[in-house]
Amino acid sequence: xxxxxxxxxxxxxxxxxxxxxxxxxxxxxxxxxxxxxxxxxxxxxxxxxxxxxxxxxxxxxxxxxxxxxxxxxxxxxxxxxxxxxxxxxxxxxxxxxxxxxxxxxxxxxxxxxxxxxxxxxxxxxxxxxxxxxxxxxxxxxxxxxxxxxxxxxxxxxxxxxxxxxxxxxxxxxxxxxxxxxxxxxxxxxxxxxxxxx
Amino acid sequence: xxxxxxxxxxxxxxxxxxxxxxxxxxxxxxxxxxxxxxxxxxxxxxxxxxxxxxxxxxxxxxxxxxxxxxxxxxxxxxxxxxxxxxxxxxxxxxxxxxxxxxxxxxxxxxxxxxxxxxxxxxxxxxxxxxxxxxxxxxxxxxxxxxxxxxxxxxxxxxxxxxxxxxxxxxxxxxxxxxxxxxxxxxxxxxxxxxxxxxxxxxxxxxxxxxxxxxxxxxxxxxxxxxxxxxxxxxxxxxxxxxxxxxxxxxxxxxxxxxxxxxxxxxxxxxxxxxxxxxxxxxxxxxxxxxxxxxxxxxxxxxxxxxxxxxxxxxxxxxxxxxxxxxxxxxxxxxxxxxx
Numbered sequence: 001x002x003x004x005x006x007x008x009x010x011x012x013x014x015x016x017x018x019x020x021x022x023x024x025x026x027x028x029x030x031x032x033x034x035x036x037x038x039x040x041x042x043x044x045x046x047x048x049x050x051x052x053x054x055x056x057x058x059x060x061x062x063x064x065x066x067x068x069x070x071x072x073x074x075x076x077x078x079x080x081x082x083x084x085x086x087x088x089x090x091x092x093x094x095x096x097x098x099x100x101x102x103x104x105x106x107x108x109x110x111x112x113x114x115x116x117x118x119x120x121x122x123x124x125x126x127x128x129x130x131x132x133x134x135x136x137x138x139x140x141x142x143x144x145x146x147x148x149x150x151x152x153x154x155x156x157x158x159x160x161x162x163x164x165x166x167x168x169x170x171x172x173x174x175x176x177x178x179x180x181x182x183x184x185x186x187x188x189x190x191x192x193x194x195x196x197x
Numbered sequence: 198x199x200x201x202x203x204x205x206x207x208x209x210x211x212x213x214x215x216x217x218x219x220x221x222x223x224x225x226x227x228x229x230x231x232x233x234x235x236x237x238x239x240x241x242x243x244x245x246x247x248x249x250x251x252x253x254x255x256x257x258x259x260x261x262x263x264x265x266x267x268x269x270x271x272x273x274x275x276x277x278x279x280x281x282x283x284x285x286x287x288x289x290x291x292x293x294x295x296x297x298x299x300x301x302x303x304x305x306x307x308x309x310x311x312x313x314x315x316x317x318x319x320x321x322x323x324x325x326x327x328x329x330x331x332x333x334x335x336x337x338x339x340x341x342x343x344x345x346x347x348x349x350x351x352x353x354x355x356x357x358x359x360x361x362x363x364x365x366x367x368x369x370x371x372x373x374x375x376x377x378x379x380x381x382x383x384x385x386x387x388x389x390x391x392x393x394x395x396x397x398x399x400x401x402x403x404x405x406x407x408x409x410x411x412x413x414x415x416x417x418x419x420x421x422x423x424x425x426x427x428x429x430x431x432x433x434x435x436x437x438x439x440x441x442x443x444x445x446x447x448x449x450x451x452x453x454x455x456x457x458x459x460x461x462x463x464x465x466x467x468x469x470x471x472x473x474x475x476x477x478x479x480x481x482x483x484x485x486x487x488x489x490x491x492x493x494x495x496x497x498x499x500x501x502x503x504x505x506x507x508x509x510x511x512x513x514x515x516x517x518x519x520x521x522x523x524x525x526x527x528x529x530x531x532x533x534x535x536x
Contacts, residue, residue: 027341028322030297034336066338089299189299193322 026195030089031066034185035059037164041104041180043171050104050168054112059188060159071158073194081192083155088147089189093125095135097182104180105169106132111140111186113149114161120153121146132168137187154190162186227293228490234294234328236493237284238343239474241316241524243443243495245275245357247470248524250424251445253361254375254396256507256516256530257460258451259414261367265536267514268364274356275524282317282345282355286310286326293330297339300327312342316355319347356527363394367536371400377422386432394422398451418449418464430478437478439491444471447501460507468501468522499523509534 037055044050061067061081074081093111106127113121123146128135142150153160164184253271261267287310288295301309301324309326313319327339348355363377377394398418402408408415423444430437449466476491505518505528517529 024319025344026322027343028325028327028339029341030299030327030339032337066340195322 024196026193027070028191028193029066029070030189030191031064032089032092032187032189033059033064033066034094034187037184037186039164039166039182039184041166041168043104043178043180045176050171052166052168054163054165055184057162057164057184057186058159059162059186061154061190061192062158064190067190067192070192070194074192081155081158083151085193085195086151086154087191087193088142088151088154089191091123091140091142091150091189092137092187093135093140094137094185094187095133095182096185098132098134098180102180102182104132104171106130106166107169108165108167110165110167112163112165113146113153114163115149115153121149130169132166134182137185150188160188227291228487230291230294232491232493233290234342235491236495238312238314239493240284240495241277241281241314242357243472243474243493244281244470244497245277245316245524246359247443247445247472247495247497248275248468248522248526249273249357249359250361250422250443251420251447251468251470252518252520252526253528253530254363254420254447255398255418255449255451255462255464256505256514256518257414257455257462258398258416258453258464259455259460260371260373260398260400260416261365261534262536263367263369265367265534266365267532267534268362269514269516269530269532269534270360270362271528271530272358272360273526273528274354274358275526277314277316277355277357278524281314281524283311283313286312286328286342294328297327297329300329300339301325313345315343315346316348316357317345319350320344357524363396365398365534371403373398375420386429386435388429389427390425392422392424394420394445396420396422396447401450412454414451414453414455416451418447418451418466420447421445434478437480438476440473440475440477442473445469449501449503458509460509461505462507462518463502463504464520465502466500467498468520469496469498471496497523 035057037057039055041050041052061071074085109125109127111123111125112119123140123142125140150160252273286296296308296310298308303309309324312326322341325341325344327341329337329339331337361377363375365373365375368374375396375398377392379390379392381389381391383389396418398416401415401417402411423442425442428439430439446469447466449464451462451464453460453462472495474491474493475489477489479486479488480490499522501520501522503518503520505516507514507516512533512535514534515531520526
C-alpha cells in the first residue's frame with residue numbers, strides 16, 4: 001500500500017506540474033459591504049437652518065471578512081496593495097430609521113473622500129425631493145476622478161476615510177426641541193484580484 | 198467542515214493551498230450547492246478514471262491453451278471530450294448561490310455562465326463566472342469559479358491517467374478467465390483498499406459451423422470490476438469515512454489476426470462505468486451538523502469500439518489499443534504470456 005500511495009502522489013504531482021497553464025491559478029473576489037454611520041440631529045426650539053456636523057466613515061478592506069484570505073494572498077500586511085489588484089465596482093448609499101413625521105428639508109448631501117492632506121474628491125448625492133427621508137439602497141454616480149481617488153486610497157493603505165455632510169434647510173421650530181436619529185449606510189462594492197498562487 | 202474541505206481540496210488538486218481556503222469558506226454556505234458545483238467540476242476526472250480502469254482487458258481474441266497464462270500491467274489515458282471541458286452554471290441548480298449579474302461578460306455582452314471543469318482550459322479569473330452569495334444580513338459576496346488544469350497547454354492531450362494489472366488463465370473449451378484482484382488492505386483507523394475484477398473470454402468459432410476455417414480468431418468477452426478505497430477521517434469518529442468506488446462493465450465481440458509476432462485485434466460492444474465519491478458520517482460545521490455531506494455519482498453507458506496491436510517476443514508481450522467511446526481511451530501495456 002505504501003508503494004501505491006507513492007504512485008498516486010507521483011501521479012498527482014505530475015498532473016499538477018503539467019497543469020500550469022499560462023493563466024496560472026488565481027481568483028477574483030468582490031464584496032458589496034456597507035459601513036453604517038449612526039447620525040443624530042438635534043432640532044432646536046427656534047426656527048433655524050440646521051447644519052449637523054460632518055460624520056466620519058471609515059471603510060477598511062480588512063473589515064470585510066470575505067477579503068481576509070485575498071488580502072493575505074496579496075501580501076497587504078504592510079498596508080499597501082498593487083493598484084491593479086483592486087477595482088471599485090461601485091458605491092451606493094441607504095438611509096433608514098427616519099419616521100414619517102420626521103422628514104426634514106435637505107438642501108444638500110455630500111460625501112468627501114479624504115486623504116492625509118485633505119479632501120481629494122467630492123461626491124454630491126442627489127436628494128429625494130429635497131427632503132431628508134428614508135432611501136432604499138441607491139447607486140451613487142461616481143466620476144472617474146472620484147473612483148480613482150478611492151482606489152488610490154485603498155491601494156495605499158487598504159482603507160478609505162470619508163465624511164458625510166447633511167446640509168439641512170430651514171427646520172420648523174419645535175418648542176420642545178427633539179432629536180432625530182437615523183442610520184446612513186455607505187456601500188463600497190470592491191473587487192480584489194489575486195493571481196499566480 | 199474543515200475535514201470536508203480538505204478532502205475536496207485533495208480531489209480538486211489545483212486548488213491545494215491558500216486559494217481553496219477562500220473557496221471552501223464560500224461553499225460552507227450550502228453543502229448542497231457545494232455538492233452540485235464540485236460534482237460538475239470534477240465529473241471528467243471521475244468518468245475518465247472509470248473508463249480507464251474499464252480498459253485493457255484483452256490484447257488478442259485468441260484464448261490461452263489449457264493452463265496457459267499471462268500477467269499484464271496496463272496504463273490507460275482516457276481522453277476528455279470537448280463537452281467535458283466546461284459546464285454551465287444555471288441559477289436554478291443552486292439554492293444559496295447564483296451567477297453574479299455584475300460578473301464578466303463575453304464579447305457579445307452576455308454574462309459568462311460556462312465555467313471550466315477540472316480538465317478544462319486554464320483561464321484567467323477575469324474570464325470566469327463569479328458566484329454570488331448573499332448573507333442573512335443582505336450583504337453579498339462573489340468569488341470566481343475554479344479554473345481548469347489547462348493540460349492541453351503543456352501536453353498534446355487532455356486525459357485522465359489510470360493503471361491496472363491482471364492475470365489471464367486458459368481453461369477448457371478455449372476459455373480465458375481474467376482476474377484483477379487486490380485483496381483487502383486495511384490500515385486500522387487510516388484507510389482500506391480493495392479491488393476485484395473478473396472477465397471471461399470465450400472462443401466463438403468452435404460453435405459456429407464453418408467458422409473454424411476462418412483465418413481469424415473470434416471471441417466474446419464480458420468483464421466486470423470494482424475498486425473501493427476508504428479513508429477513515431477521524432479515529433475518534435469511526436463513522437466519518439471518505440469512500441471512492443468505481444465499477445465497470447464491458448461486453449465485447451472480439452476479432453484478432455496473428456501475423457508472426459504481430460497480432461492485430463479489435464472489439465465492438467458496450468461499456469458501462471459508475472463512479473461514486475461519498476463522505477459518510479456526521480460532521481459539525483459553523484452552520485450546524487451535517488450528515489453524509491458529499492454524494493457524487495457519475496454514470497455513463499455507451500458503445501465501445503477498439504482497435505489495437507500486440508507484439509509477442511517469446512513470452513514478452515507489448516500491446517497498445519485505442520478505444521472509441523464517450524471518453525476515448527489509449528491503453529498501452531507490457532507483460533508475460535505463456536501458452
